[in-house]
Amino acid sequence: DTAVSQTPKYLVTQMGNDKSIKCEQNLGHDTMYWYKQDSKKFLKIMFSYNNKELIINETVPNRFSPKSPDKAHLNLHINSLELGDSAVYFCASTKGQGNTEAFFGQGTRLTVV
Amino acid sequence: GQQVMQIPQYQHVQEGEDFTTYCNSSTTLSNIQWYKQRPGGHPVFLIQLVKSGEVKKQKRLTFQFGEAKKNSSLHITATQTTDVGTYFCVISGSARQLTFGSGTQLTVLP
Numbered sequence: 001d002t003a004v005s006q007t008p009k010y011l012v013t014q015m016g017n018d019k020s021i022k023c024e025q026n027l028g029h030d031t032m033y034w035y036k037q038d039s040k041k042f043l044k045i046m047f048s049y050n051n052k053e054l055i056i057n058e059t060v061p062n063r064f065s066p067k068s069p070d071k072a073h074l075n076l077h078i079n080s081l082e083l084g085d086s087a088v089y090f091c092a093s094t095k096g097q098g099n100t101e102a103f104f105g106q107g108t109r110l111t112v113v
Numbered sequence: 114g115q116q117v118m119q120i121p122q123y124q125h126v127q128e129g130e131d132f133t134t135y136c137n138s139s140t141t142l143s144n145i146q147w148y149k150q151r152p153g154g155h156p157v158f159l160i161q162l163v164k165s166g167e168v169k170k171q172k173r174l175t176f177q178f179g180e181a182k183k184n185s186s187l188h189i190t191a192t193q194t195t196d197v198g199t200y201f202c203v204i205s206g207s208a209r210q211l212t213f214g215s216g217t218q219l220t221v222l223p
Contacts, residue, residue, distance in 0.1 A: 099144060
Protein backbone atom coordinates (compact mmCIF):
# COMPACT_ATOMS: atom_id res chain seq x y z
CA ASP A 1 0.00 0.00 0.00
CA THR A 2 1.22 3.46 -0.90
CA ALA A 3 1.60 5.57 2.23
CA VAL A 4 1.02 8.94 0.56
CA SER A 5 -0.71 8.89 -2.79
CA GLN A 6 -1.49 11.82 -5.01
CA THR A 7 -3.32 12.03 -8.29
CA PRO A 8 -2.89 12.68 -11.09
CA LYS A 9 0.79 12.02 -11.73
CA TYR A 10 0.79 14.21 -14.82
CA LEU A 11 -1.48 17.13 -15.62
CA VAL A 12 -1.35 19.18 -18.80
CA THR A 13 -3.80 22.03 -19.05
CA GLN A 14 -4.34 25.37 -20.70
CA MET A 15 -3.89 28.77 -19.13
CA GLY A 16 -6.93 30.03 -17.33
CA ASN A 17 -8.27 26.61 -16.44
CA ASP A 18 -9.06 25.43 -12.91
CA LYS A 19 -7.60 22.15 -11.71
CA SER A 20 -7.31 20.04 -8.57
CA ILE A 21 -4.68 17.66 -7.29
CA LYS A 22 -5.71 15.09 -4.73
CA CYS A 23 -3.64 13.68 -1.89
CA GLU A 24 -4.38 10.93 0.58
CA GLN A 25 -2.27 9.39 3.34
CA ASN A 26 -3.01 6.12 5.13
CA LEU A 27 -0.41 6.57 7.86
CA GLY A 28 -2.70 8.17 10.41
CA HIS A 29 -0.51 11.28 10.39
CA ASP A 30 -1.66 14.56 11.88
CA THR A 31 -0.07 17.04 9.51
CA MET A 32 -0.10 17.23 5.72
CA TYR A 33 1.79 19.57 3.41
CA TRP A 34 1.93 20.79 -0.14
CA TYR A 35 5.28 21.65 -1.72
CA LYS A 36 6.13 23.15 -5.10
CA GLN A 37 9.35 22.10 -6.82
CA ASP A 38 10.66 24.25 -9.64
CA SER A 39 12.96 23.34 -12.49
CA LYS A 40 16.02 24.01 -10.31
CA LYS A 41 14.81 21.46 -7.76
CA PHE A 42 13.98 24.09 -5.13
CA LEU A 43 11.28 22.75 -2.82
CA LYS A 44 9.08 25.49 -1.42
CA ILE A 45 6.40 24.84 1.15
CA MET A 46 2.99 26.13 0.16
CA PHE A 47 0.63 24.95 2.86
CA SER A 48 0.38 22.66 5.83
CA TYR A 49 -2.67 21.38 7.62
CA ASN A 50 -2.82 20.01 11.13
CA ASN A 51 -6.01 18.41 12.36
CA LYS A 52 -7.98 20.12 9.60
CA GLU A 53 -6.66 23.55 10.51
CA LEU A 54 -4.33 25.56 8.33
CA ILE A 55 -1.26 26.30 10.39
CA ILE A 56 1.02 27.71 7.72
CA ASN A 57 0.13 29.65 4.64
CA GLU A 58 3.21 30.83 2.75
CA THR A 59 2.99 33.77 0.39
CA VAL A 60 1.37 31.89 -2.44
CA PRO A 61 -1.23 33.42 -4.74
CA ASN A 62 -4.77 33.11 -3.51
CA ARG A 63 -5.52 31.22 -6.71
CA PHE A 64 -4.17 28.25 -4.76
CA SER A 65 -6.46 26.86 -2.10
CA PRO A 66 -5.92 23.77 0.04
CA LYS A 67 -8.97 21.75 0.96
CA SER A 68 -8.96 19.10 3.66
CA PRO A 69 -12.19 17.12 4.01
CA ASP A 70 -10.62 14.99 6.75
CA LYS A 71 -7.30 14.26 8.41
CA ALA A 72 -6.28 11.78 5.71
CA HIS A 73 -6.80 14.07 2.74
CA LEU A 74 -5.37 17.38 1.62
CA ASN A 75 -6.32 18.44 -1.88
CA LEU A 76 -4.91 21.39 -3.79
CA HIS A 77 -7.18 23.46 -5.96
CA ILE A 78 -5.75 25.97 -8.42
CA ASN A 79 -7.82 28.62 -10.16
CA SER A 80 -6.97 30.50 -13.34
CA LEU A 81 -3.78 28.60 -14.05
CA GLU A 82 -0.79 30.56 -15.32
CA LEU A 83 2.34 29.49 -17.19
CA GLY A 84 4.42 30.08 -14.07
CA ASP A 85 2.42 27.48 -12.18
CA SER A 86 4.14 24.76 -14.19
CA ALA A 87 6.11 22.70 -11.69
CA VAL A 88 6.07 19.46 -9.76
CA TYR A 89 3.78 19.54 -6.74
CA PHE A 90 4.40 17.19 -3.84
CA CYS A 91 2.10 16.23 -1.04
CA ALA A 92 3.67 15.09 2.24
CA SER A 93 2.65 14.10 5.74
CA THR A 94 4.22 13.88 9.19
CA LYS A 95 3.11 12.31 12.42
CA GLY A 96 3.96 15.37 14.42
CA GLN A 97 4.17 19.00 13.41
CA GLY A 98 7.32 19.28 11.36
CA ASN A 99 9.96 17.66 13.54
CA THR A 100 9.53 14.06 12.45
CA GLU A 101 10.14 12.12 9.27
CA ALA A 102 8.08 13.32 6.34
CA PHE A 103 6.58 10.94 3.82
CA PHE A 104 6.09 12.27 0.31
CA GLY A 105 3.74 11.38 -2.47
CA GLN A 106 5.01 10.58 -5.95
CA GLY A 107 4.46 14.11 -7.18
CA THR A 108 2.23 15.70 -9.79
CA ARG A 109 3.94 17.26 -12.77
CA LEU A 110 1.75 20.18 -13.82
CA THR A 111 2.33 21.71 -17.23
CA VAL A 112 0.40 24.81 -18.19
CA VAL A 113 0.33 25.58 -21.90
CA GLY B 114 11.24 32.03 9.02
CA GLN B 115 14.41 30.06 9.46
CA GLN B 116 16.61 29.59 6.43
CA VAL B 117 19.35 27.12 5.64
CA MET B 118 22.05 27.47 3.01
CA GLN B 119 23.23 24.37 1.21
CA ILE B 120 26.35 23.99 -0.94
CA PRO B 121 27.34 23.08 -3.53
CA GLN B 122 24.32 23.28 -5.81
CA TYR B 123 25.83 20.81 -8.27
CA GLN B 124 28.54 18.18 -7.93
CA HIS B 125 29.93 15.86 -10.57
CA VAL B 126 32.17 13.07 -9.39
CA GLN B 127 33.79 10.05 -10.92
CA GLU B 128 32.48 6.78 -9.58
CA GLY B 129 34.55 5.81 -6.58
CA GLU B 130 35.28 9.38 -5.51
CA ASP B 131 33.93 10.86 -2.30
CA PHE B 132 31.21 13.49 -2.07
CA THR B 133 30.18 15.97 0.59
CA THR B 134 27.32 18.44 0.85
CA TYR B 135 27.07 21.11 3.55
CA CYS B 136 24.25 22.99 5.21
CA ASN B 137 24.59 26.13 7.30
CA SER B 138 22.14 28.12 9.36
CA SER B 139 22.58 31.48 11.07
CA THR B 140 20.48 30.26 14.01
CA THR B 141 20.70 27.28 16.31
CA LEU B 142 18.69 24.36 15.07
CA SER B 143 16.65 21.94 17.14
CA ASN B 144 17.33 19.20 14.66
CA ILE B 145 18.16 18.64 11.02
CA GLN B 146 16.98 16.02 8.58
CA TRP B 147 18.45 14.75 5.33
CA TYR B 148 16.49 13.56 2.31
CA LYS B 149 17.43 12.06 -1.04
CA GLN B 150 15.47 12.55 -4.24
CA ARG B 151 16.29 10.31 -7.17
CA PRO B 152 15.79 11.73 -10.68
CA GLY B 153 12.08 11.69 -11.43
CA GLY B 154 11.31 10.60 -7.88
CA HIS B 155 10.17 12.10 -4.63
CA PRO B 156 12.15 13.07 -1.52
CA VAL B 157 12.88 10.14 0.75
CA PHE B 158 13.92 10.52 4.37
CA LEU B 159 17.45 9.41 5.19
CA ILE B 160 18.11 10.49 8.77
CA GLN B 161 17.47 12.99 11.53
CA LEU B 162 20.18 14.50 13.73
CA VAL B 163 19.29 16.00 17.09
CA LYS B 164 22.32 16.15 19.37
CA SER B 165 25.20 18.59 19.26
CA GLY B 166 28.21 17.03 17.55
CA GLU B 167 26.23 13.96 16.54
CA VAL B 168 27.68 11.64 13.91
CA LYS B 169 25.62 8.89 12.32
CA LYS B 170 26.56 6.41 9.64
CA GLN B 171 24.51 4.48 7.13
CA LYS B 172 26.83 2.20 5.16
CA ARG B 173 28.84 4.62 2.98
CA LEU B 174 26.94 7.71 4.18
CA THR B 175 28.15 9.74 7.17
CA PHE B 176 26.01 12.50 8.65
CA GLN B 177 27.31 15.12 11.05
CA PHE B 178 25.66 17.80 13.16
CA GLY B 179 27.88 20.65 14.26
CA GLU B 180 28.77 21.33 17.86
CA ALA B 181 26.85 24.60 17.78
CA LYS B 182 23.93 22.93 15.97
CA LYS B 183 24.16 25.45 13.17
CA ASN B 184 25.64 23.29 10.46
CA SER B 185 25.51 19.78 9.13
CA SER B 186 27.13 17.68 6.45
CA LEU B 187 26.51 14.52 4.49
CA HIS B 188 29.54 12.63 3.23
CA ILE B 189 29.40 9.71 0.82
CA THR B 190 32.47 7.51 0.58
CA ALA B 191 33.33 5.85 -2.73
CA THR B 192 30.28 6.99 -4.67
CA GLN B 193 28.33 4.59 -6.84
CA THR B 194 25.97 5.29 -9.72
CA THR B 195 23.08 4.47 -7.39
CA ASP B 196 23.98 7.56 -5.34
CA VAL B 197 22.83 9.84 -8.16
CA GLY B 198 20.14 12.28 -7.08
CA THR B 199 19.52 15.47 -5.16
CA TYR B 200 20.34 15.60 -1.48
CA PHE B 201 18.45 18.02 0.75
CA CYS B 202 18.93 19.11 4.30
CA VAL B 203 15.68 20.05 6.01
CA ILE B 204 15.06 22.05 9.15
CA SER B 205 12.04 22.43 11.38
CA GLY B 206 11.21 26.09 11.73
CA SER B 207 9.60 27.83 14.66
CA ALA B 208 6.30 27.70 12.84
CA ARG B 209 6.67 23.93 12.66
CA GLN B 210 7.27 24.01 8.96
CA LEU B 211 9.74 21.79 7.17
CA THR B 212 12.11 24.10 5.30
CA PHE B 213 14.28 22.55 2.62
CA GLY B 214 17.77 23.61 1.73
CA SER B 215 18.38 24.35 -1.94
CA GLY B 216 19.70 20.84 -2.49
CA THR B 217 22.86 19.42 -4.02
CA GLN B 218 22.42 17.61 -7.31
CA LEU B 219 24.94 14.77 -7.46
CA THR B 220 26.01 13.24 -10.75
CA VAL B 221 28.19 10.15 -10.67
CA LEU B 222 30.12 9.43 -13.85
CA PRO B 223 30.81 5.74 -14.50
